[in-house]
Amino acid sequence: MPVRAMSQDAVSANQYVPQSFEARHRVRWEEAGLHKAKGPASGKPKYYVLDMFPYPSGSGLHVGHALGYVGTDIVSRKKRMEGFDVLHPMGWDAFGLPAEQYAIQTGRHPRSTTDENTANFRRQLQNIGLSYDWSREIDTSHASYYKHTQKLFKVLYEQGLAYRAEVPVWWCEELKTVLANEEVINGRSERGNYPCVRRPLKQWMLKITAYADRLLADLELLDWPESIKVQQREWIGRSEGASVRFRLEAGGEVEVYTTRPDTLWGATFMVLAPEHPLVAQLTTPAQRAAVEAYALAAKSKSELERTELAKDKTGVATGAYALNPLLDPNDPRARIPIWIADYVLWGYGTGAIMAVPGHDERDFEFAQKFGLAVREVVRPPQGTKGLADGECFSGEGTALHSGPLDGLTTSAAKAKAIELLVAQGCGAKKVTYKLRDWLFSRQRYWGEPFPLIHLEDGTVVLLPDDALPVLLPDMDDFKPSQDGSAPLARAKEWVETRDPRTGATARRDTDTMPGWAGSCWYWLRFMDTANTAQPFSAEAETYWGPVDLYVGGASHAVMHLLYARFWHKVFYDAGLVHTKEPFQKLFNQGMVTAYAYEDATGRLVASDEVETKGEAWVRKGTGEPLQQIVTKMAKSLKNVVNPDDIIAEYGCDTFRLYEMFMGPLADSKPWNTRDIPGCRRFLERLWRVCVDEKSTDSVRPNLLTATTGELQGESLQLERSLAKALVRVEESFTHFNFNVAIAAFMSFVNDATKAPQAVTRSQAQRLLAALSPFAPHIAEELWQRLGADGLCAAQAWPKPDMRYAVDDEIDLPVQVNGKLRATPKAPKDADKAGLEAVARAAVAAHLEGKEILKVVIVPGRLVNFVIKG
RNA sequence: GAGGGAAUGGCGGAACAGGCAGACGCAUCGGACUUAAAAUCCGAAGCCGCAAGGCAUGGGGGUUCGAUCCCCCCUUCCCUCACCA
Structure with missing residues (x-):
């Protein structure tokens, strides 16, 4: 339903009809090169504002995607007005599964659907009036981009960080591909929710674990939301403990990892993961059948079943025994049974644990279920429940029943235990991470080919830069083969190649890189998109790096942000970038x-x-x-809700304002189309403050000439109102709560509406300049109507005049016993005695005949009388 | 289960971070303009009460002259991780 019926005469030259001018001003900005990032030669300080670039899906943008983009656009526009050389680019994270799935279903080539989708995204973004430097647009699926992705993969390879390994990987039968650990949730694919199984396959891996400590430590350098840092820390999952080697009674040994070496005296059994290779060796004949059955069952259980049944522990004894290395072998406590159970994970630590049921909840539960011994070796602090109360105590306390550790606090006991282990040669201090190496190959078509070849003897040879890009061959059938080999394996002519240096016959790698590859360095490419020879020049990187403000959804908390940091650090080590971290400040827009x-x-x-x-x-x-x-x-x-529809109906500026007016950028908040007309009405009121719709003048006459001399009367009042609004607008940039800035503009315009003839030309100009990052089109249109010089969007950012930001008189709240009783006027800078006098007079009736115990006077704030009774 | 975030009118949200709770907007109601309506403008409005006044920031306690804000306990919702030894 339109805001107003658009009859022919309604569309007069002097009414607010955004559709009549919004496109025109975009052309003017474009022609002025306003949004172009100039680079080192600009002589200005730089500011790099980056949006997480989108995967161009077939369904286009909805109003939720636009939220962060409008926010960064406001920041970018303001920064330009403040004299910064702003880099604010946009591009497409265009490789990935959906385009390929769609291709398999429809037979349409991912290249053409991707091009269509990116064209649609670009059109939608431009429709929102976003001030991207479109000359720097990138598409990760174009050879001109992935050529450099391949070069940078070589950097990782040359640093010894890429290797091939036969690893058990998540295989998704439906998608016919392997997935990274983090792309599988509870045994189902993150994308599509299809079941996945583990399968051994030879894969490319990236040694991200080599950077675990730095990825953890350097979080301290970053101005990021604490919740994201916490998530990254937990994902890296660093823990300190000890590796301990237990001798097997029947010969050989098993290494376990524990974070509680101080509880070694309380280990009453040992548990191996069912996949542990020693299981087959050490199982006694009597237990063999049961153990094998259990291991088989565990293997076929999905991760979902393994975790869902977490409450109910299962396991089987192997019949074998291990000996506690710090106890006398003749001590009956030293000999402990070895079990297998799927609550011990093969992928973490050594895949084997010493179980201390007295001080570990999981071991306690297991021991209860299977009737295993429980021994107390840590005394809980006073008042905390422990084994004496029938409960497991897993906190820190004092060691007991632990020989040489007795009486030590947990932390001292840990150190002592490690010392003893080292002295005995059966253990050592050890740091363990949850983070695993990154599975970096996919059996897919729509991704970056690897920049290397396999010689007949199995050697891997990197291709020289001049042999790059390794282009994706043109294919029309993208289905993976039944055996799980990649679609590229069918491009025989492409696969069979020669070593460009020796001419030896060779085969190309038929896997492609995962969808994350392109986004692992794109912020660097934006700095120097015209560079065909290198991914980016040192000069560009030195000037633009690091990204000053990175805005995107919290959903990328771990994967993208961790991978990007990892690649950046590798580049740092290779001398390609000058900062340790890519993104100085991160901000998550709400949903x-x-x-x-x-x-x-x-x-x-x-x-x-x-x-x-x-x-x-x-x-x-x-x-x-x-x-x-x-x-x-x-x-x-x-x-x-599609932004196109909202913009068609209300105009771009109204759409932008509503996106921001909903609430603080970081909050999640509901879209309510019903509320939009309020923003539109505000712009109409603003329009009428500047333009008399009944006349044919471009603006009201009072705005045509500058006011000279002291401001008086209504003009002075408006000056105060404007100063206050500008203060609030300025403040809104520290917390990205632009809803408050817009409310401030509304308040000023409401005031101005009451006396439009009192608005001065200077006031109108400052108002429009300050509004222009938020609602750039109407600001530009009115600026032009004012006949002011240049583009509104190119004006200096207006600072509030603090002389006018405070009133001469305040409403002084006067309380009696904390209850508000009056709000008389008081001079702004009255002293305490003055304030008390005003206050006493105002609440005389309440004080009549009462004993005043205390008078609280907060200058500029309030007065509170504390009385008896 | 663990960690993070949040809870304010009919709705979205404000409030210098201890100092007038509800800015701004939506929806609602009244008035003006109009033949009428729309649009616009002016005004009302947290809840209870005719009023004086009382009650109000998820619930309960505490600190304080004064608490949406700080402390303790509880409830609900959202997000993330989830047997990591």
Whole structure:
């Protein structure tokens, strides 16, 4: 429903019709090169504002995606007005599974669908009036880009960080590809939610674990949300402990990892992961059948089953025994049974643990279930429950029943235990990480080919830079083969090649890089997109790096941000970049949610099948009552809102304002189309403050000439109002709560609406300049109508005049016993005595005949009388 | 289970980070303009109460002259990780 009926005469030259000028001003900005990043020659300080670039999906952008983009656009525009050389680019993370899945279903080449999708994204972004430097647009799936991705992979390879290994990998039968650990959730693919199984396959791996410590430590250098840092720390999962070698009674030994070496005297059994290679050797004949059955069952269990059944421990004894290395072999406590159980993970530590049921919840549960011994070796602090109360105590306390450790605190006991282990030659201090090396190959078509060849003798040879890019061969069938080999294996002519240096016959690698590869360095490419010879020049990197502000969703907390940091650090070591970290400040925009509706059974009902009935919502036709809920925007819920539709109806500036007016950028908040007209009305009021719609003048006459002399009367009042608004606008940039800035603009315009003839030309100019990052088109249009010099978007950022930001008189809240009783006027800078006098007079009735115990006076704030009774 | 974040009118949200709770906007109601409506403008409005006044920032306690803000306990919601020895 349009805001107003657009009859022919309504579209007069003097009404606010954004569609009539928004596109025109975009052309003017473009022609002025306003959004072009100039680079080192600009002579200006730089500012690099980056959005997490999108995967160009077929469904296009919705209003939630636009949130962060509008936010960074406002920052970029303001920074330019403040005299910075701003780099604010956009591009496409265009390799990836969905395009390929779509290609398999429809037979359309991913190249053409990707091009269509990026064209649509670009059109949508431009429609929002975002001030990207489009001359720097990149597409990770173009050879001109992935040529450099291949070069940078070589850097990793040359640093010894890329290797091939036969590893058990997640295989997704439906997608016919391997997936990285983090792409599999509870045994199902993150994308598509298909079941996955573990399978051994020879794969490319990147040694991210070599950087674990630095990835952890350098988080301290970053201005990032604490929650993201926490997630990264947990993902890296550093723990300090000890490796301990237990001798086997039957010969040989098993190494375990523990973070509690101080509890060694409390180890009453040992548990190996079912996949542990020693299991087969050490199992006694009597137990062999049971152990093999258990191991087989564990293997076929999905990760989901293994975790869902977490509460119920399972396991089988192997019949073998190990000897505690720090106890006398004749001590009956030294001999402990070895079990296998799937609560011990083969992928972490050594895949074997010493179980201390007295002081580890999981071991305790296992011991309870299988009737194994429990021994107390840590006394809990006073008042904490422990084994004496029938509970497991896993905290820190004092060692007991532990020979030489007795009486030591947990931390001292740990150190002592390690000392003893080292002295005995059966253990050492050890640091362990949850982070694993990164599985870096996929059996897919739509990704970067590896820049290397395999010789007949199995040697891997990197291709020289002049042999790059290794182009993706043109294919029309992208299906993976039944045996799991990659589609590229079918491009026989492509696969069979020669070593460019020796001419020896060779085969290309038929795997491609994962979807993350392109985004592991794209912020560097943006610095120097015209460079065809190198990924980026040292000169460009020195000037632009690091990214000053990086904005995107919190969903990339771990994977993208960890991978990107890893590559950046490798480049740092290789001397390619001058900063240790790529993204100095990170900001997560909140999620835009939307209303959805569910019926009595909790089933979702599409928004277009819902209508309001009084205060309630009902299903169209049937009148069945529905419940309104707030969820994420999703196609399946039919509650997705497309920015194109909003812009067509209300104009781009209204759309931008509403996106920001909803709430602070970081918050998650519901989209409510009903609220949009409020932002549109604000712009119309602003328009009428500047333009008399009934006349044919381009602006009101009072705005045509500069006011001279002291401001008086309404003009002075408006000056105060403007100064206050500008203060709030300025403050909104520290927390990205632009909703407050917009509210401040509204307040000023409301004031100005009451006396439009009192607005001075200077006030109008400062207002428009300050508004222009938020609503750039109307600001530019009115600027032009004012006949002011240059582009509004190129003006210096207006600073508030603090002389006008405070009123001469304040409303002084006067409380009696903390309750507000009056708010008389008081001079702004009255002293305590003056304030008390004003206050006493104002609440004389309340003080009558009462004993005043205390008077609290906060200058500029309030007065509080504390009275008796 | 662990960690992180949050809870303020009918709704989205403000509030110098201890000092007038509810800015700004939506929805609502009244008035002006209009033949009428839309649009616009002016105004009302947290809740209870005719009023005086009382009650109010998820619930309960505490510190303070004064608490949305600080401390303790509890409830609910969102996000992340989830047997990591």
